[in-house]
Amino acid sequence: MNMVQALNSAMDVMMARDDNVVVFGEDVGYFGGVFRCTEGLQRKYGRDRVFDTPIAEAGILATAVGMGVYGLRPIVEIQFADYIYPATDQLVSTAARLRYRSAGEFTAPITVRAPCGGGIFGGQTHSQSPEAIFTHVCGLKTVIPSNPYDAKGLLISAIEDDDPVIFLEPKRLYNGPFDGHHERPVTPWSEHEAGEVPDGHYTVPLGRASVVREGEDVTVLAYGTMVHVALAAATEAELDAEIIDLRTLVPVDIDTIVASVTKTGRCVIVHEATRTSGFGAELSALVQENCFHSLESPIARVTGWDTPYPHSLEWDYFPGPKRVAEGLRRAMED
Amino acid sequence: MNMVQALNSAMDVMMARDDNVVVFGEDVGYFGGVFRCTEGLQRKYGRDRVFDTPIAEAGILATAVGMGVYGLRPIVEIQFADYIYPATDQLVSTAARLRYRSAGEFTAPITVRAPCGGGIFGGQTHSQSPEAIFTHVCGLKTVIPSNPYDAKGLLISAIEDDDPVIFLEPKRLYNGPFDGHHERPVTPWSEHEAGEVPDGHYTVPLGRASVVREGEDVTVLAYGTMVHVALAAATEAELDAEIIDLRTLVPVDIDTIVASVTKTGRCVIVHEATRTSGFGAELSALVQENCFHSLESPIARVTGWDTPYPHSLEWDYFPGPKRVAEGLRRAMED
Amino acid sequence: MKNTIPLQLHVPEPPARPGQAPDFSWLQIPEAGSVPRPDTATEPQEMRPLAYTLIRVLDEAGAAVGPWNPRLDPETLRRGLRTMMLTRAYDERMFRAQRQGKTSFYMRCTGEEAIGVAQAMALDDRDMIFPTYRQQSILIARGWPLVDMMNQVFSNTQDRLKGRQMPIMYSSKQASFFSIAGNLATQFPQAVGWAMASAIKHDDRIAAGFIGEGATAEGDFHHALTFASVYGAPVILNIVNNQYAISSFQGIAGGEHSTFAARALGYGLPALRVDGNDFLAVYAATRWAADRARSNRGATVIEHFSYRATAHSTSDDPSKYRPAEEAALWPLGDPITRLRAHLTALGEWSDERQAQLSTEVDNEVQQAQREAESYGTLGTGEHHSPATMFDDVFKEMPWHLRRQRQELGF
Amino acid sequence: MKNTIPLQLHVPEPPARPGQAPDFSWLQIPEAGSVPRPDTATEPQEMRPLAYTLIRVLDEAGAAVGPWNPRLDPETLRRGLRTMMLTRAYDERMFRAQRQGKTSFYMRCTGEEAIGVAQAMALDDRDMIFPTYRQQSILIARGWPLVDMMNQVFSNTQDRLKGRQMPIMYSSKQASFFSIAGNLATQFPQAVGWAMASAIKHDDRIAAGFIGEGATAEGDFHHALTFASVYGAPVILNIVNNQYAISSFQGIAGGEHSTFAARALGYGLPALRVDGNDFLAVYAATRWAADRARSNRGATVIEHFSYRATAHSTSDDPSKYRPAEEAALWPLGDPITRLRAHLTALGEWSDERQAQLSTEVDNEVQQAQREAESYGTLGTGEHHSPATMFDDVFKEMPWHLRRQRQELGF
Ligand SMILES: Cc1ncc(C[n+]2csc(CCOP(=O)(O)OP(=O)(O)O)c2C)c(N)n1
């Protein structure tokens, strides 16, 4: 399966198992979503469990909260992560805070799916990676898969989770493990082992990172598309890098991070989002707080620039394998 | 002047100097604002330059953007920083991006004033410090004053600035330099030298920190209320701490930070906001990147917890002088 | 080509400011009983005038008149009166408690008691309420213990919300009363979502959302009406127009050129505009709307036209922005006085019974307060352990919160 | 007490899906000339029916009839026809350029040309437009160079927006055409803010905002109408109802039980609903609304009833969700065909002149394209230097952006 099919399968499995699972969002019903992630679900589960909504992201989140309070488990799609901002208040002030403010009486077990990241010439409003904002909001979990197997397993975990989960889907990975070499064709997921996705129910737990490549020289903390870029960069820099796919940003898997950096003594953090106050800052602070005495060189951040995502210059913005490799080399210097 | 009067004076001065300055927001007109910051301005400058608005923070920001495009310089008040979330899309997708997306043709020279921070038993929706979110948004400047003199000078700079500025006002400082000792009465600003505020026009530049206390042992990076808490903590811990009041978070004054940490070799970061992905994370990452070889102990963060701001337990949430002093001692240990 | 008149900004001003005499000349009050009551099966577009009038049942003499008269029996009326009086007594006590330093903040609903009480009585107890902060009367009408409410107001050791929430931010799943939000308007589209869920599950429970006229300006209001219209959600969307949003009169919210009820029409939703100080009118309107919702005819918007008789909250001083006498002279009177007059006119009430009831509710409140205070007040500082501060952020506490709790010493 | 009917969720469905015959039976089309034209001084509440009808000027025979006939001279009509044809030719060329890999994306306004062109011609060139992504016709009507627009579409070295923006996100201060937003609806309340500023400064310029019927569901729409109503802002609030929002028919946006124009009424704003494929109707409605705005009578909402004749964008395939023939059979026809018929009926046009004009606009577009391509296309990769990526985030570049630019090697 590619990632779109894996996500579709996760929703399919959960809708079949649990009558309380409903799916809605802009264009997700008859049409099956602009990225086709919900294709066939309306036909299979009916219009009152899978439906199109008005274009009002705040309305989508608000009704999802109300449904969650009733006892449903809504999965909502925000067409692009860039369009989640109108829903900020409903997310921050309500979904994230409901359990706390009602001391557990009312909850919002919502999964918010949103395609994120660039690389499709989407310009500043179809390319953003806003994860850092959600990680600052207590009460929200934030998840970003990097491959179809994880995508399905994590999405099922997110749907089953009793807390609101922001589930960001790196749209550049929908069809294959894009490693930043935009000049080359992408191999399809069918040729990748993580494209082997079971049909049925399984979970990949939230809060657990995955060491996608073991190494001794330097630790790379990455998630989403950047996992594949980091893999390419490590190979190209000929470094024995240990690459960690965080998968869940909150709660982050601190043990795996600390174990790795304690071992390697060096750390490079990679993300596509703008740098200042990106999630890389939190990771850097955590590594520094927990591994200070192991660190042999400064923790490096390789990230998107602090500019909007530019249309024609997107490959100059994107932290591709060359820039990541440079970061790795820098981390090896001191 | 206390801080309310200083802010009022900044707006008064700017409205008198520049016909294009307008002030609006919820209850800011006839009533003069729930914290009285705009008192008397409507009477003085007329109803079409100072007016009440419908309760729609996104509408306030949107109309401010439109006015900015026309050529005005709107100052808008968001009644509590906690209520800025409905305006996120207008702030992020428009105000912050307008200069970039029009290559400088259209701009949004808006100042968004919002009282922030806790300590008034306001519970989770009248106590938040959401600055980190804005610092992640390229195109926005974020300012937080810690005393009346700076408040006036920085607000004038913000109004004169041609880019959108988020101007957060620690409401606990409106009446005096609150140092976290909530059990003691606060001395009024009239007894503090920063309460001596000139009547006329002057500026405190954006992007420049202030070293409020020089010291050799450890650097404290703080802003807003925490500046006063840090001062108290340093005295109580009997440490020769250098305390830096950042004043502007974006663009942050990296030179002052680096000079200080290079000198002291130790750094404690203090803020009231929740810890994870707070602005402290960015500061920690920056210090680590720029001063790695000078650091003698891990950079410590003393912050609000990753929970909503609780009503009755607010002093257990608030990072008061005791916790900051502990952080200072920890930084001195290694 | 162009007209050369210079453009002008219009900024609405209230009819009177402090120092001026209250002015009600703008108010159009139709006679009680004069507004027709269409069948609930009527198409919304045939009922548009109901958004521009005022449904009133109680006339000046205290008689219940016209087609909207819900013909309630005296027992029900007395229960309504008692609940309104209990609410007011509760408010007065809690207001004083705040002034005495027993808590940080309080908000009264004085003058607006009929809205919550009559609506609660006209609904089923299992119908879900998404309130604002001025519907404490609904909890009281549903028999929720005053002690429990006070525990919340005092943030004491028995506060089910563990002292986390500001006073008056009640929450009771058992009473089908949603957790009150600090961020205005958020609950309004949530009520629609809850109602949609009830429809998805072929349930028979409906929802009722509340919003102040000031907060209708938020985008959430628009989302609520849009989604309610699109999906035919079984929900009552109540707008409480108490003329003020803190210091701003309703013209600033957009009430100068239209009614708030009329907002509904553009979405194809029916709207009723009712005298919110008329217990019977509110009751009847609620029943009408509930009947529509329960028979799959979808949502109804109700504007309750009322007056915020006291300050916005304990932090507010209305004499700074409106004439002091405006409240007392409000032409639609006081809901308690009016229902009492009705019962008296019916021969079902007397000054003695009134005095007795007054003492009774005072005692009830006093007794509850004594108990609640025995669990502590914010002023005296008995509260939940700081360790509880880290609970309920998530269902299970993640490592970083556990570490932070340890940092705090727990 | 309760009705026992199980509740049901209503989910709107379009009249026809792929494989079904298009169904227009729901459409109510009043005869051209049949809708009265009130004086612009009329009170909004007296004009409510205008929100539920359809103002049409051009009849089936191509005659201009009724009180809304703007009585334009043939020269103006021919200019309108030419601008619409130029827009369509431009769209076709750019669409093909995208298919040829010269750019990443394109959006046509096919079938909606009259809306932008007639409105632009009825306004003053200094009136400020806050467009969506389907009003390229306004730029063209204002005489903005096609080459400049193409440079933006191609993100080439002459793109004034420095390749930053996706294709079609034009911006031109000189043409009083606001930078197009990716986030739907944001521009609508901004138009109101601009108009408020114009009023504050006693200027005589008005604003015109545009929004799709789908995007009216966003909170921004509500804020625009609320602020426009409260402050009497001199603005025209245009809703382009082209029946679709990507794959969703207008019922999903809330068009099943009401018109989009009718949203205005609840705010006390007047609304006109016009045949958006009728050049003369759009022109007349715009003039009426502009006259109101310029004489300090405030905002008008106009719903332009039209049909999105082609795909949403180059990324879209409408055959997946609507009958293929629906566009061709749209009962209100094509705006170019209709204006041409009118000119012909007037004896002011001929098939020869039409053919000639067609060649002329094609050549004009072709020539512009040749020039634009000489500055590069996205496909060939000539563009601004990556160093420019760091400009204009702020007026002055702060240290962190300077450092990042250095990191990139500039
Ligand atoms: C999003 C948001 N903005 C602003 C506020 C501050 N605020 C609290 S109550 C209030 C006035 C609300 O007025 P209205 O909706 O009429 O309700 P009422 O108080 O009259 O019952 C305001 C502005 C808030 N709580 N939330």
Ligand SMILES: Cc1ncc(C[n+]2csc(CCOP(=O)(O)OP(=O)(O)O)c2C)c(N)n1
């Ligand atoms: C806030 C936001 N949400 C979603 C989108 C994605 N999107 C782009 S166009 C569109 C449909 C808009 O339809 P409509 O408003 O009717 O305009 P039309 O395309 O028909 O001109 C959607 C959902 C967006 N750009 N912005």
Ligand SMILES: [Mg+2]
């Ligand atoms: Mg009110």
Ligand SMILES: [Mg+2]
């Ligand atoms: Mg459309």
